[in-house]
Amino acid sequence: MGGSQTFMTIGALMLLSSLILSLNNAILGRDLVNYESEATLTAIAIGQSLLEEVRTRAFDENTVPPNRASSPADLTYPDYVGHEDGEEGTEDFDDIDDYDGFRRSVTTTRFGDFIQAVRVYYVRNTNLADSSNFPTYLKRIDVEVSNSYVVSTSYVGTPINRITLSTVIAYR
Amino acid sequence: MNVLLDITVSTFVAGLIILTIVGLNGVISDVAFQTTTSVAVQQDISDLARIIEFDFYKIGYSADPAFDDLAFLYADSARLGFRSDIDRDSTAERIWYSLEDPEIEGLEGEAPPYKQLYRTVDDDEDDDIPELIGTGIVEFNLQYFNGVGVQLTGFPPTDPGTLASIRSIRIQVKLQSVILPDTVLGASYWEKYISPKNL
Numbered sequence: 478m479g480g481s482q483t484f485m486t487i488g489a490l491m492l493l494s495s496l497i498l499s500l501n502n503a504i505l506g507r508d509l510v511n512y513e514s515e516a517t518l519t520a521i522a523i524g525q526s527l528l529e530e531v532r533t534r535a536f537d538e539n540t541v542p543p544n545r546a547s548s549p550a551d552l553t554y555p556d557y558v559g560h561e562d563g564e565e566g567t568e569d570f571d572d573i574d575d576y577d578g579f580r581r582s583v584t585t586t587r588f589g590d591f592i593q594a595v596r597v598y599y600v601r602n603t604n605l606a607d608s609s610n611f612p613t614y615l616k617r618i619d620v621e622v623s624n625s626y627v628v629s630t631s632y633v634g635t636p637i638n639r640i641t642l643s644t645v646i647a648y649r
Numbered sequence: 650m651n652v653l654l655d656i657t658v659s660t661f662v663a664g665l666i667i668l669t670i671v672g673l674n675g676v677i678s679d680v681a682f683q684t685t686t687s688v689a690v691q692q693d694i695s696d697l698a699r700i701i702e703f704d705f706y707k708i709g710y711s712a713d714p715a716f717d718d719l720a721f722l723y724a725d726s727a728r729l730g731f732r733s734d735i736d737r738d739s740t741a742e743r744i745w746y747s748l749e750d751p752e753i754e755g756l757e758g759e760a761p762p763y764k765q766l767y768r769t770v771d772d773d774e775d776d777d778i779p780e781l782i783g784t785g786i787v788e789f790n791l792q793y794f795n796g797v798g799v800q801l802t803g804f805p806p807t808d809p810g811t812l813a814s815i816r817s818i819r820i821q822v823k824l825q826s827v828i829l830p831d832t833v834l835g836a837s838y839w840e841k842y843i844s845p846k847n848l
Contacts, residue, residue, distance in 0.1 A: 482655065486662060493666060497673060504680050511687050515837060518691060522698075522839045526819065530842040533798060533817055568799045585838050586788075586823070 516588045516626035517640065523583050523591050524622040524642040531595065531618050535572040536648040546648065552612035555599055573597055573616055573646060594621045605645050614648040686826045687835030690785070694824045694837040697783040700768065702841065704744060705818060707733045709847035711741040720848055721812040725805040726791050729818075733847075735770070743771040747779075748789050763787050763827055787836075788823035817844040 535541040537552045538561060546552055558574035570576060577597040582590045596619040598608040605617065623639035630636055709720030711734035718741060722730035727748040732741040751765045766783035793801045794817040806812055819842045826834040 486659070490662070490666075493669070497669060500673065500677075504676060507680060507684060511684055511835075515687065515691065515835075518694075519838045522841065526840045526842045529844065530798070530817075530819075533842075533844045568797075571797060583840075587836055587838065 512626055513628045516624055517629070519585060519588060520591055520622040520624055520627045520640050521642065523593065524620045524640065527581070527593050527595065527620050528618060528642055528644055530567070531573055531576045531597075531620075532644070532646060534570060534575065536616065536646065537574065538572045540648065541571050549612040549614055552614075552648075554612060555608070555610060558597060558599075573618065576618070588624055588626045591622050591624045591627075594623070595619070596621075600645060615645055616648075617643060617645045619643045683834050686828060690824050690826050690835040691837050693783065693785070694822065694839050697766070697822065697824070698839050698841065700782050701746075701820060702843070704733065704735060704746075704768070705820070705843045706845055707735055707847070708818075708845040710734050710845075711739060712847070713741075719809060719812055720845075721815055723805060724791070724793055724812060724815065727789060728805075729791055736772075740772075745769040745771065745779075748786065751784065763825060764789065766822075783822070783824065785825045785827040786822060787825045788821065788838075790819075790821045792819040792821075793817070794819070816848050817842060819843075 537546065539551055539553060540546050553574060559577045560570060560575040560579075564570055564575055567576075567579070567581075570579075574597040576595040579593075579595045581593045583593065584590050598617055599611070599613045600607065600615050600617045601609045601613055602615060605615070608617075619641055620643070621639055621641045625638050627638050627640060628636050629640050708731045712718040712720045712732035718732055720732055722732065722743060722745075724730070729746045731744055733744055734741045735744065736742065745768070747767050747769075748764050749767055750761050751763065753761055763784065764786045765781055766786055766789065767779040768782045769777055769779045771777045793804065793815045795801055795814045796816040798817070801811060801815065803811065819840065821838075821840040823836060823838045825836040828834060
């Protein structure tokens, strides 16, 4: 009788321990989700800030005022997008595609460094997702922000530590 | 003897279980409190961002440079004054953003752990009461850029020409929960580069 009581007590304790462990796991998981959402919000803010900064520049090197483009052929050829010689930093960047390939790190006290990477390319009005091999009046800006606390899901369902914000700018 | 041992052991086990459950209950309450606080901070920074974006994108709206109505009245890293017709009555109001120390009971004379952001709309009426739009601010910075994206320095400027050359503003804010001053229960960072259309 004493033996069976002991076994029942041990069983009950094991059950309780298992319950507590799973509850603890759930609590930790919730903490993690909180941190991830905070980091993701920060990443979005940092990405939007850079997008806005890029938007303030001229559409193209050949449309920096007072220059104007009368046709897409007047714009920089896709192979030559990127900053020109002598344009070393954002203070020298005078058009959108100078930011192509640009990388910058923003340090925060809670989540460390957020790495921003920019890609700028021409798109067609019939397909805003894929790059165009020839100049058009539309340029797409992709700003990727990565940080180890940021968690989003790639198109194949794999968790990735980055988000990408995009916008399309039209020449006016 | 066996009965006595059974009673002792079962009492000990029962006590252990009760202690564990009470402890777990405490942890769950703490986590719920922390989650609520964290969500509240994220909501606070989202509200603050909405107010700032509403105002800053309209800087200079209806300000007439022909009458020396410069869009900016004052600018430094923690204080900004500008003109804008935010209520669309065809007259530009003077709007002030300023970072101030809070008044915390028991902390008189000591450096406060956070600051508060106030917004004042000066529309030439007497009731221009500063409105508290953000609290728990542990980081706040305003940077100014000219038309070609070069950061302007030397703020507050001594000449109106520098104020007139501002075309973009970068604002960086970090909010923190203020419920328990020594414990960070939740924090949130926001930054934005804003180029008002009327500058």
